[in-house]
Amino acid sequence: MLDDKINLLVIDDDDINIFIIKKIVEKTGFDIDMVAKSNGQQAIDYLNETITEHKTLPNLVLIDINMPVMNGWEFVEAYQTLGIKQNVDLYILSSSVYENDIEKTKSYSTVKGFISKPLSIERLSELIKAL
Numbered sequence: 001m002l003d004d005k006i007n008l009l010v011i012d013d014d015d016i017n018i019f020i021i022k023k024i025v026e027k028t029g030f031d032i033d034m035v036a037k038s039n040g041q042q043a044i045d046y047l048n049e050t051i052t053e054h055k056t057l058p059n060l061v062l063i064d065i066n067m068p069v070m071n072g073w074e075f076v077e078a079y080q081t082l083g084i085k086q087n088v089d090l091y092i093l094s095s096s097v098y099e100n101d102i103e104k105t106k107s108y109s110t111v112k113g114f115i116s117k118p119l120s121i122e123r124l125s126e127l128i129k130a131l
Contacts, residue, residue, distance in 0.1 A: 097116075
């Protein structure tokens with residue numbers, strides 16, 4: 001997998017977080033195509049369009065919890081209804097310190113884990129190597 005291009009979808013409404021993640025992506029040394037959406041609804045629309053046009057789905061999705069329009073939890077619920085068969089690694093990436101958010105992550109079979117912000121180069125590299 002590491003020889004292939006990694007398709008990363010980041011769902012976060014904070015432009016600064018998006019900028020930081022872009023810089024981290026550049027520093028990993030992996031071939032990563034990153035797409036950013038500012039809320040869950042935009043991400044669902046993007047995934048539906050990707051499926052309809054038979055384009056490559058993301059390998060990795062990083063999801064913020066608190067966003068306008070459709071939050072991270074609502075995105076995960078909507079994602080589960082898409083019927084995507086391809087293995088896509090979803091992670092909650094949040095600054096939340098609430099134990100219930102970390103526990104809630106475990107209740108979704110489609111979500112592989114909870115990552116506390118800020119994302120590090122090392123952590124992103126680990127996620128990519130695990131694909």
